[in-house]
Amino acid sequence: MTNIPIxxxxxxxxxxxxxxxxxxxxxxxxxxxxxVIGIQYLVTSFFFFLVGGIFAMVIRGELITPxxxxxxxxxxxxxxxxxxxxxxxxxxxxxxVGFANYLxxxxxxxxxxxxxxxxxxxxxxVPIVGILLMGSFFIPGGPAQAGWWSYPPVSxxxxxxxxxxxxxxxxxxxAISGVSSIMGAVNxxxxxxxxxxxxxxxxxxxxxxxxxxxxxxxxxxxxPALTAGAVMLLLDLTVGTAFFDPAKGGNxxxxxxxxxxxxxxxxxxxxxxxxxxxxxxxPVYSRKPLFGYxxxxxxxxxxxxxxxxxxxxxMYVSGTPGWMRLIFMLTTMxxxxxxxxxVFAWVATIWGGKLRLNTPMLFALGGLIMFVxxxxxxxxxxxxPVDVHVNNTYFVVxxxxxxxxxxxxxxxxAAIYHWFPKMTGRMYHxxxxxxxxxxxxxxxxxxxxxxxxxGLQGMLRRVASYAPEYQFWNVIASLGGFxxxxxxxxxxxxxxxxxxQGEKAPNNPWRAIGLEWLVSSPPPVENFEEIPIIxxxxxxxxxxxxxxxxxxx
Amino acid sequence: xxxxxxxxxxxxxxxxxxxxxxxxxxxIGQQAYSWLPVQAAAESxxxxxxxxxxxxxxxxxxxxxxxxxxxxxxxHRAVKDDFTDGPPxxxxxxxxxxxxxxxxxxxxxxAGYSYQVYEQMGIQGPAELVHLHxxxxxxxxxxxxxxxxxxxxxxxxxxxxxxxxxxxxDVTSTELHxxxxxxxxxxxxxxxxxxxxxxPAFRLKQDxxxxxxxxxxxxxxxxxxxxxxxxxxxxxxxxxxxxxxxxESPEDxxxxxxxxxxxxxxxxxxxxxxxxxxxSSQSVKTGWVTVPPAxxxxxxxxx
Numbered sequence: 001m002t003n004i005p006i007x008x009x010x011x012x013x014x015x016x017x018x019x020x021x022x023x024x025x026x027x028x029x030x031x032x033x034x035x036v037i038g039i040q041y042l043v044t045s046f047f048f049f050l051v052g053g054i055f056a057m058v059i060r061g062e063l064i065t066p067x068x069x070x071x072x073x074x075x076x077x078x079x080x081x082x083x084x085x086x087x088x089x090x091x092x093x094x095x096x097v098g099f100a101n102y103l104x105x106x107x108x109x110x111x112x113x114x115x116x117x118x119x120x121x122x123x124x125x126v127p128i129v130g131i132l133l134m135g136s137f138f139i140p141g142g143p144a145q146a147g148w149w150s151y152p153p154v155s156x157x158x159x160x161x162x163x164x165x166x167x168x169x170x171x172x173x174x175a176i177s178g179v180s181s182i183m184g185a186v187n188x189x190x191x192x193x194x195x196x197x198x199x200x201x202x203x204x205x206x207x208x209x210x211x212x213x214x215x216x217x218x219x220x221x222x223x224p225a226l227t228a229g230a231v232m233l234l235l236d237l238t239v240g241t242a243f244f245d246p247a248k249g250g251n252x253x254x255x256x257x258x259x260x261x262x263x264x265x266x267x268x269x270x271x272x273x274x275x276x277x278x279x280x281x282x283p284v285y286s287r288k289p290l291f292g293y294x295x296x297x298x299x300x301x302x303x304x305x306x307x308x309x310x311x312x313x314x315m316y317v318s319g320t321p322g323w324m325r326l327i328f329m330l331t332t333m334x335x336x337x338x339x340x341x342x343v344f345a346w347v348a349t350i351w352g353g354k355l356r357l358n359t360p361m362l363f364a365l366g367g368l369i370m371f372v373x374x375x376x377x378x379x380x381x382x383x384x385p386v387d388v389h390v391n392n393t394y395f396v397v398x399x400x401x402x403x404x405x406x407x408x409x410x411x412x413x414a415a416i417y418h419w420f421p422k423m424t425g426r427m428y429h430x431x432x433x434x435x436x437x438x439x440x441x442x443x444x445x446x447x448x449x450x451x452x453x454x455g456l457q458g459m460l461r462r463v464a465s466y467a468p469e470y471q472f473w474n475v476i477a478s479l480g481g482f483x484x485x486x487x488x489x490x491x492x493x494x495x496x497x498x499x500x501q502g503e504k505a506p507n508n509p510w511r512a513i514g515l516e517w518l519v520s521s522p523p524p525v526e527n528f529e530e531i532p533i534i535x536x537x538x539x540x541x542x543x544x545x546x547x548x549x550x551x552x553x
Numbered sequence: 554x555x556x557x558x559x560x561x562x563x564x565x566x567x568x569x570x571x572x573x574x575x576x577x578x579x580x581i582g583q584q585a586y587s588w589l590p591v592q593a594a595a596e597s598x599x600x601x602x603x604x605x606x607x608x609x610x611x612x613x614x615x616x617x618x619x620x621x622x623x624x625x626x627x628x629h630r631a632v633k634d635d636f637t638d639g640p641p642x643x644x645x646x647x648x649x650x651x652x653x654x655x656x657x658x659x660x661x662x663x664a665g666y667s668y669q670v671y672e673q674m675g676i677q678g679p680a681e682l683v684h685l686h687x688x689x690x691x692x693x694x695x696x697x698x699x700x701x702x703x704x705x706x707x708x709x710x711x712x713x714x715x716x717x718x719x720x721x722x723d724v725t726s727t728e729l730h731x732x733x734x735x736x737x738x739x740x741x742x743x744x745x746x747x748x749x750x751x752x753p754a755f756r757l758k759q760d761x762x763x764x765x766x767x768x769x770x771x772x773x774x775x776x777x778x779x780x781x782x783x784x785x786x787x788x789x790x791x792x793x794x795x796x797x798x799x800x801e802s803p804e805d806x807x808x809x810x811x812x813x814x815x816x817x818x819x820x821x822x823x824x825x826x827x828x829x830x831x832x833s834s835q836s837v838k839t840g841w842v843t844v845p846p847a848x849x850x851x852x853x854x855x856x
Contacts, residue, residue: 072832072840073789142841147786153746153763154788159844246763252747253762287631292644295653317749317784318760319767326668333660340656341649347621348648353639354631365622372618376611383607383667385600385674389756392749392784456588456604458753460784463792467780511636542641 009114009190015526016112030124032116033525037123038102039423041094042416044126048090049409051134053485055083060447060481063474068465076464077145078137078166084148085133085170088266089177092408094126096273097184099415100212102423104188106516106523107206109197109532114190118183125180132173136166144170147462149259152244152252156237163238171234178227185219188212197515199534199549206514206538207296211276214300215269218307222262222269229258253318260311268307271403272300274411275342278364281414282346284512285361286353289539291345299338306335316387325384332382336375343372358510359433363414366441370406374399377452392462395455401448405484410440413491420495421509425521426502432494439487446480513540518551574616582609593779593800594755595772599670601756606666610659675770703738703770704731710741710748710761711847712787713794713825722814726854727821729781729798731773732806741767745847749784752798760785773800789843790825809854818851 010016016032026036027043058079062070071079101119105112113119136143141160144150144167158165192213196205205213232243233255242248244255283290290296312320312328346368355361377399380386390396413436420428450473459470466474508517515532516523532548546553585601585608592598706729707718717726731737741750743761750769751758754777759769783794801809825846832840 068792073792073828074840074843077789077791078841140842145789145841149786151747151786154786157746157788157844159842246765249764253765286629286639287637288639289641289643291642292649295644295649317758319762319765322671326671329667330660330664333664336660337653337656341653343618344652345649347618347625348642348645350622350625351629352642353625353629354635354637355626355629356631357626365626369619369622372615376615379663380604380607380611383603383663385603385667385670386607388674388758389600389604389753391758392751392786453588457590458751458780458782460751460782460792462786465792540641542638 010112010116010195014111016116030120032112032120034101034105034113034116034119035423035523035527037119038098038100040123041098041101041126044130045091045093045095045098048086048130049095050488052083052086052091053488055079055086056481057485059083060478062464063466064478066466066468066471066474073464074142074145077147077462078143080462081144081147081170082133082137085144085174087404088148088270089174090126090130090133092270092404092412093177093181093266095412096215096270096408097122097181099277099412099419100188100216100273103419103516104191104209104212105195106519106527107209107514108192108195108200109515109528109534110191110195111527111531113187114195115187119187122180122183122187125176125183129173129177129180132169132176136169139164139166139169141165149256149263150233151259152233152236152250152255153246155233156245158237168234168237171230171237175227175230175234178223178230181219182223182227185216185223188216189220192216197528197532197534199532203294203297204534204537205297206276207279207290207293207300208273208276210297210300211272211274211279214304215272218265218269218272218304221308222265225258226262226266229255229262232258253315256315256318257311260314264311264314265304265307267400267403268303270408272303274367274408275300277411277415277418278346278368279342280514281360281364281418282349283539283541284418284510285356285358285364286350287541288349288353289537289541289543291348292341293537293539296342296345299341302338303335306331306338310335313382313387316384317391329382329384333379336379339375343368343375358417359428359430359437360414360418362434362437363410363417363440366437367407367410367414370402370410370444374402374407377402389458390455392460393455394451394459394461397461398448398451398455401451402444405448406444410444413437413440416495418510419516420498421505422516422521422523424499424502425505426498427505427509428498428502429494432490436487436490436494439483439490443480443484443487447477447484448480450474450477450480513538513547515547515551518548518553570620574613574620577616578609578612581612582606585609589756590754591775591777592754593752593773593775593777594757595774596674597754597756599673603667603670607663610663703736705738705740706731707740708742708750708761709744709850710750710783710787710794711744712746712844713783713790713846714821714823714850715781715783715794715796716821716850716852717796719810719813722810724810724813724854725818725850725852726813727796727850727852728854729796730806730809730854731798731800732803733773733776733800735803736770736772739769741769746787747785748787748794749782751782751784752779753782754779754798758784776800776802790828790846793824793828813854816853818853819855820849821852821855823849 027040062076140162146155155167192209235241236243236245242250244250244252246252279290279296310328310332312324313332316325381399417428417433454470454473459466505521507521530550532551535549536545536547582605585605589601709716717729741761743763748761749758750761755771757771777800779798781796781798783791826849829846
């Protein structure tokens, strides 16, 4: 293969040209340093996590009583629409891209991403998405109220009659977010393929890098569908085309296909990096190599491949023909095979190790347990007859919150604590970290476990009022929700105070194996003074062999 | 000698654990029935058995994985000053093959069982497809049921009301009356947005799509009063879009139908319309502008 130089692409041995002021101001600038961009993503997305959390508090406040009595129904509908939108497009996606940005170049021995300027442009689109979505609260008619799926015809109804309305801003925001993510995907895939240090073959890459690679490939094939669907819906809404409007001969179910063709694989875009984080954390705190490294690596790619052919399981009751329901049931169930391989590999990694339950390990273990639970309810949902009953009920809401809070957010916390010393050069406070874990773990289960019996009894999602017989479990869920809201306070204090005046962190506080732990904390602007030459497999715990030929261990 | 005793003890521990996990899962699987509403349709029982089976299997996997993890967390902790590494075990081919093969077999088992239940339910898909050819899963409506007379009812969904029409006697109603132990065939229509037909006690659900004819079949078996809800988000007053479902003996059903046919049509009460009128009359607006509820329908039996 010839190496054709691409304009704007960084070569592996080239030093990136960062003009860094080297202080807090660079975090508010158009920096092209992947580490700065990574932290920009993380801090921005955490801000929106809090915003989405406040929306969740309003929802749980409304649902603590059966009647619609806290806010107007239109406000409630705006709340759950924006809660879902913000949590997906402004919290889970960007926060994971933040970690990938920060870690991938360090983990593969590169000095930056392949396209540093594209990287910065992709990040700065995120605040634009945020401003559009938040701005929609202040225009006549308020924000979008059609749910984060925005199924037409409801999303086309536009009661204000204005050209600028909440739904239009929502669609613009989603389309921009899609473009930003596609830019990111091109960058990650190129970086991982082209920028690995000498000696780092594919089967010497850390599993977080494998996971990001698989996830970003999904972005490349899936996101164009959602972005196109959003643009078509936008045209229906603004200039009166009739792609999806049944009143004019359009087909609303077509939108469901566009939407889920991406939005189900999107779940794997979110969960795969979390699997990567688990694979990084368990070996460190168990002091054992990752069990079955190669199989776990390949299973990421398998999950990405299968994820492209499961979307109709969201549409079992959308008038899909029987053969389609049954084929997609089988493909969906097959996701559990590579996923099961990973779960068993983590359990075997932990088994017989020398465990230390530091905060990152606690969050990863809690996340793994809740993920197993979510996986089991996921299999139940994939079964057509079961789904015919629980589709669109709280059973589904409970299931995906065990994924998105129980697993993804817990995994993100594990990663934040684990790499906090590397990113900031300071240690966090372990005691407060553990308090945070227990509050979050108890809060998550109190909040989301009761949703399963509610769903089995038939309580539907997106309702502002419900039958009195559902109240008991709703009260428990609301109390759990408020506890979960409170659980972020010790985290925020811990992070802010530790960043300002925490104990200085050494290069490798966890005695972890990996390139990022061979450089200073925080790493120098160019990451590696000399590009490392990799001579061993990752996760060589218990083998006492050096990872590189040229960097001091 | 002590090695041997240790080994026997280990096997005994493992065996006790496995038995405890199995017994607990079987018990949890039985509990699953109590988490569900009453079984008011023939389909409910089939689905509940499937749910109970999946809960049993799921509980077994969940308890198996978590108890193994918990055992490690309790017994495999590093001693305070021990900074050495654990054994450098990188994998075990046999184990990896086993834990790939078992889930594959389980998937086929679960999918096969689910397919069987689905066939027995004989859920109708889009009507035009049924007429064109006979898609999988629709061939198997039990012959006994097919031979029986089918009760045909038209269902109209609109923002935010249900209207039922009985073509036989030209009766309209906002309450869904159904004869028990009869195959029911509903023709589902929507006049505006997507809606969903869902009766939790029947465990059955079908989206209603504007401009698309959808037939939906099931068999109620238990007389009583149940609730029909809209299961596909349909806008502002979505949560209010409910209707009573009355399952009664075929005689009572015929009697109700005959009686309703004699009643003069009147305007039905509608919660969405009432709330909309109240909100519109408020001088201080606490919400955003909404799509108004569809015009009310005249019905013989307003329920």
